[in-house]
Amino acid sequence: MKLSSWRYILPEPFISLKRNGWMSFAAVVTMVISLFLCGIFWLLVMNIDNMAYDVESDIEIMAYLDDTVTEDRFTGIADLVKTFDHVESVTLVSKEEGLAEMAQKLGDVDTVYAALDGENPLPNAFRIRATEAQYVVDVAQHLSGMDQFEEINYGQGTVEDLLNFTGILRNAGFAIMALLGVAAVVLIMMTIRLTVYSRRKEIELMKYIGATNWFIRWPFILEGAILGLIGALIAFLCLVVSYDHIVAYAASKISFVSFLSLSTVLGPLAVGLLGAGILLGILGSVVGVIRFLKV
Amino acid sequence: MIIQMVNVCKEYPKQQVTALKDININVEKGEFVFLTGKSGAGKSTMISLLFREELPTNGQIVVAGRSLSRLSNKEITVFRRNVGMVFQDSRLMADKTVFENVAFAMKVIERPWAQICEEVPKVLERVGLKNREKHFPHQLSGGEQQRVAVARAIINKPLIVFADEPTGDLDPDTSRELMGLLQEINAAGTTIIMATHDKEIVNRMQRRVLVLQHGQLVDDQVGGWLL
Numbered sequence: 001m002k003l004s005s006w007r008y009i010l011p012e013p014f015i016s017l018k019r020n021g022w023m024s025f026a027a028v029v030t031m032v033i034s035l036f037l038c039g040i041f042w043l044l045v046m047n048i049d050n051m052a053y054d055v056e057s058d059i060e061i062m063a064y065l066d067d068t069v070t071e072d073r074f075t076g077i078a079d080l081v082k083t084f085d086h087v088e089s090v091t092l093v094s095k096e097e098g099l100a101e102m103a104q105k106l107g108d109v110d111t112v113y114a115a116l117d118g119e120n121p122l123p124n125a126f127r128i129r130a131t132e133a134q135y136v137v138d139v140a141q142h143l144s145g146m147d148q149f150e151e152i153n154y155g156q157g158t159v160e161d162l163l164n165f166t167g168i169l170r171n172a173g174f175a176i177m178a179l180l181g182v183a184a185v186v187l188i189m190m191t192i193r194l195t196v197y198s199r200r201k202e203i204e205l206m207k208y209i210g211a212t213n214w215f216i217r218w219p220f221i222l223e224g225a226i227l228g229l230i231g232a233l234i235a236f237l238c239l240v241v242s243y244d245h246i247v248a249y250a251a252s253k254i255s256f257v258s259f260l261s262l263s264t265v266l267g268p269l270a271v272g273l274l275g276a277g278i279l280l281g282i283l284g285s286v287v288g289v290i291r292f293l294k295v
Numbered sequence: 296m297i298i299q300m301v302n303v304c305k306e307y308p309k310q311q312v313t314a315l316k317d318i319n320i321n322v323e324k325g326e327f328v329f330l331t332g333k334s335g336a337g338k339s340t341m342i343s344l345l346f347r348e349e350l351p352t353n354g355q356i357v358v359a360g361r362s363l364s365r366l367s368n369k370e371i372t373v374f375r376r377n378v379g380m381v382f383q384d385s386r387l388m389a390d391k392t393v394f395e396n397v398a399f400a401m402k403v404i405e406r407p408w409a410q411i412c413e414e415v416p417k418v419l420e421r422v423g424l425k426n427r428e429k430h431f432p433h434q435l436s437g438g439e440q441q442r443v444a445v446a447r448a449i450i451n452k453p454l455i456v457f458a459d460e461p462t463g464d465l466d467p468d469t470s471r472e473l474m475g476l477l478q479e480i481n482a483a484g485t486t487i488i489m490a491t492h493d494k495e496i497v498n499r500m501q502r503r504v505l506v507l508q509h510g511q512l513v514d515d516q517v518g519g520w521l522l
């Protein structure tokens with residue numbers, strides 16, 4: 001392609017977008033709706049993932065030491081446990097700390113101490129965190145094999161259920177996300193192809209006049225990219241504007257969860273939407289033109 | 296010899312139509328050839344074969360030294376740049392103005408903008424569309440559209456012009472002007488193949504006339520209307 005050809009190619013998409021105004025408008029609207037829905041759902045999935053992560057990261061293992069284990073061995077045991085796979089941190093919770101925590105949870109510190117008659121029935125313990133919630137059970141199993149520990153407690157039963165639940169939530173989210181994504185891809189590609197299809201006679205004619213395939217293709221590619229960019233940009237702005245409102249509303253109804261702030265999702269959202277919009281616009285054009293170039 | 300057709304057949308197997316049967320012709324450079332015959336005789340088919348819009352089912356077609364059945368995509372493009380085509384249904388680009396439609400033929404061969412701005416108005420004046428540059432095809436009459444198509448076909452001074460009923464929608468006066476234009480181009484060395492129904496034009500011009508009947512070439516001589 002000679003440089004002088006670009007002079008003729010570059011203005012074409014803009015002229016054509018203007019002259020085929022209704023077609024361009026319809027394509028942009030389709031693009032905005034599809035990408036907006038995908039974006040909203042993606043934000044939802046991200047939030048669900050974040051909430052699940054929040055809940056999961058609260059899971060910890062309490063490993064109660066056998067009474068016969070003397071204080072001088074604590075560091076040794078802690079260091080050993082730290083070498084296990086998937087162990088994030090090991091913290092000693094001494095008898096005294098344990099009692100203090102417990103008393104605080106129960107509220108009335110003095111009453112608790114009084115009730116215990118000055119005795120501390122709690123064993124020394126380690127509070128162990130796994131690198132990820134899914135490893136909690138493995139780590140706990142590993143710990144229960146050590147005879148330095150009397151008892152291992154991580155909320156057996158409840159944790160498995162919780163992990164199952166968050167797993168299902170995540171998978172369902174991603175599955176619907178994928179379906180929605182495919183639907184959007186198909187819809188956008190079809191719309192762009194339709195804008196090309198409406199000009200199939202012109203494309204064939206250009207070939208008859210002696211235009212090369214690229215001379216014909218480029219304006220359509222640029223047009224698709226511009227349509228994609230405009231559609232994605234509008235969808236992105238709508239999402240940004242509505243996200244804070246949606247979060248504020250949701251937070252007022254459900255108080256026990258935290259939502260992702262706009263600033264943390266802005267980057268990936270922008271890249272995802274604009275990337276998808278431009279790419280699909282180009283792809284739709286390229287695919288749409290192919291058939292009519294074969295004359 | 297600029298055009299040679301040897302034993303050319305064109306069938307549409309799906310519709311079971313034989314549009315052309317065993318056509319043999321030679322055309323010398325600079326000739327002006329009329330292609331006549333009743334509706335459905337195969338005139339448009341013959342032109343679309345010569346223009347490499349369609350491929351023959353059988354036989355050989357050589358135009359301007361190129362065998363049309365063996366052209367790559369690139370060669371087809373180059374070939375079409377050297378021939379001008381006026382379709383029976385003018386076929387303009389609907390979303391482009393008259394000026395842009397004609398200019399497009401110059402843009403694809405990368406002519407500089409200054410030259411385009413100079414030559415397009417000239418050729419539009421020659422086809423009698425001086426003040427219609429900014430109009431869109433749907434704002435023109437059928438005859439006017441056909442004249443834009445002629446302007447587009449001749450602007451690059453091609454070796455050959457194929458014209459399928461270019462005077463079909465024109466009144467006698469405009470049609471005479473257009474024929475004058477084609478004659479001028481022909482005098483400058485361009486070979487012209489023109490399909491037509493117009494007895495009056497053929498009789499007046501006294502050029503070579505090919506007559507098709509049910510897809511067969513039944514007559515080929517210089518003179519007037521032969522049917």
Ligand SMILES: Nc1ncnc2c1ncn2[C@@H]1O[C@H](COP(=O)(O)OP(=O)(O)OP(=O)(O)O)[C@@H](O)[C@H]1O
Binds near residue numbers: 336
């Ligand atoms: N694409 C096609 N598929 C099937 N049959 C076709 C096709 N194109 C042309 N034909 C048939 O081939 C025959 C010749 O058609 P053609 O268009 O060449 O006629 P013509 O001489 O140009 O007629 P007219 O003067 O009406 O333009 C006709 O019987 C037509 O029906």
Ligand SMILES: [Mg+2]
Binds near residue numbers: 339340
């Ligand atoms: Mg015809």
